[in-house]
Amino acid sequence: MSPEEQFKFIKPGEVRTRIAPSPTGFLHVGLARTALFNYLFAKKYEGSFVLRIEDTDLERSTPEFEKDIIENLKWLGIEWDEGPDTDGKYGPYRQTQRIDLYKKYLEKLLAEDKAYYCFCSEEELEAQRQYQMSQGMAPKYSGKCANLDKETVKKYLAEGKPSVIRFRVASKKVSFNDLIRGKVEFDTGLMGDMVIAKDLNTPLYNFAVVIDDFEMKISHVIRGEDHVSNTPKQILLQEALGLTQPQYAHLPLILGTDRTKLSKRHGAVSVSEFKKQGYLPEAMINFMAFLGWNPGNEREIYSLASLVKEFSLENVQKGGAVFNVKKLDFLNGFYLRQRSPEKLTELCLPYFIEAGLVTKEKADLNFLQKIVSLYQERLKKISEIIEFTDFFFKEVLNYDKELLRWKDMEDKELKDVIDKLEKILSKIKEEDWNKENLENVLMPEAEKTGDRGKLLWPLRAALTGKEASAGPFEVAEILGKEKTIKRIKQAKELIK
RNA sequence: GCCGCCUUCGUCUAGCCCGGUUUAGGACGUCGGGUUCUCAUCCCGAAAAUCACCAGUUCAAAUCUGGUAGGCGGCACCA
Secondary structure, three states, X not given: OOHHHHHOOOOOXXXXXXXXXXXXXXXXXXXXXXXXXXHHHHHHOOOEEEEEEOOXXXXXXXXXXXXXXXXXXXHHOOOOOOOOEEOOEEOOEEHHXXXXXXXXXXXXXXXXXXXXXXXXXXXXXXXXXXXXXXXOOOOOOOOOOOOOOHHHHHHHHHHOOOOEEEEOOOOOEEEEEEOOOEEEEEEHHHOOOEEEEEEOOEEOHHHHHHHHHHHOOOOEEEEEHHHHHHHHHHHHHHHHHOOOOOEEEEEOOEEOOOXXXXXXXXXXXXXXXXXXXXXXXXXXXXXXXXXXXXXXXXXXXXXXXXXXXXXXXXXXXXXXXXXXXXXHHHHHHHHHHHOOHHHHHHHHHHHHHHOOOOOOOOOOHHHHHHHHHHHHHHOOOHHHHHHHHHHHHOOOOOOOHHHHOOOOOOHHHHHHHHHXXXXXXXXXXXXXXXXXXHHHHHHHHHHHOOOOHHHHHHHHHHHHOOOOOOOHHHHHXXXXXXXXXHHHHHHHHHHO
């Protein structure tokens, strides 16, 4: 079946996708990208996207991680369509709140002898696995407890002997049609009976996922490639339970620069870290969308809404995609330049406060907006605003006097230039102190030197104390006459 | 080790299904130039993939077939 044929059966409103994160870590970009694709696919077909928190692993799941996942999905603009109502808003579904449901199915499997209690110890199992691996065999459960007689089982259970519930894995060929990869086939004979629950009230991932996807009428399971080998297990479970099967689509992995699955050791991977560094949600979205997908044309800039229109699983790549921070930076710089000065200032404010440059109570937004505007086109990340503009807030600049020298200017010449600057600037009236005027007065002087840099570079260097910065006239205007003169004097002292 | 998947410029990718229109296109990055005191923006330009490799089919293959290699992922009482 061609990709087109697969999709033409989808009627608007029928598509239902989900992401099912376990709250055992922060929202990382891999999960965020999976969420994005699920969201885009659902919206594209006017379907629904749901969030289901898979918190069955009680030891590792925490409310903090759940909060982080939810907050950052919202920050990205990836909103889900339904869930238990909490304060008039949709909360996520949580597996821990659906325990009775899994129990029902578990009991059914047990009653039909499609699952059984296993009393093997973890140590025993681990030793067996090691042995099998060493023999070059696929690690697989021996089936030791598969045929215990009912009386023994009852007795062990009554004694409280530690146990788990295993599903009888039929030995057969299981194949599914992956919407991205095509037909994928597995031999389940290599798998062995799998544990689907620790007990009736503690289901495990592969089992709970199957029940939930069915109960929630998920039509398309779009997830990372690392789940392909889970798929046959889930299909077997579906078959045993007589459940309808969703369509599967396995996304290529996001890779680090060494081409292995992106993880913490590659640097920043959680969405909150990117947020903290000053990346914009639209940049993240635009960037993540192009990790494994492309619109098939040469357009590169897409908003979430335009992605919804263009998105298609057919254009999803099969191979993994390296996370290229440089491209993210480019996109972020682009979106930063699109922001209004007011909005950008608002975004920068927390960084100024954190750097101790201003206080929350006494922030002069008017002033901040001026300096932020000056650096808008230079920003790649919001956090950079501090290193760019800190000189505006200092009383005394700390720089090497050599910074003042333009090319191979002589000391004498440099001294003369600084003197001249002081003289000219002092004469400008307070009310005429604006960049147009400053330029009108200083430019002709700069021209006279035959090389504008001879005047402009020392001026700019004296005012900013930096190799690179915004232009001297703009900076002087914002600094004001008093501070400007003061900095010229400081430069004078330095080269004396 | 076993199972599965993948393989076009440094990176993200277009093209592949329906062989010739491809001197393999775009973007990021890099380099050069213009604007410019610097940086950034903006504009122009360049380098950059013998399409993993080998064999086959064909008048013709990045595109079809087979094989090889490499890479990655998975192999839990995690999800």
